[in-house]
Amino acid sequence: MEEESIEKGRITPERALALLHKGGMNVTKKQAKEILELLTVLAKLEVKRYLKK
Numbered sequence: 001m002e003e004e005s006i007e008k009g010r011i012t013p014e015r016a017l018a019l020l021h022k023g024g025m026n027v028t029k030k031q032a033k034e035i036l037e038l039l040t041v042l043a044k045l046e047v048k049r050y051l052k053k
Helices: 003-008 013-022 029-052
Strands: none
Touching (some): 013 029
């Protein structure tokens, strides 16, 4: 996914990293970014599924 689209989101990779660390997950900044990308894809799929109903 494009770097630009992640930065447009409300949660930056740095913020995600802090939240994940606070929750006890030991991840790198790169992994936090990948998690955000996955969540973005899942959210878009769910919205599309919901709107098709």
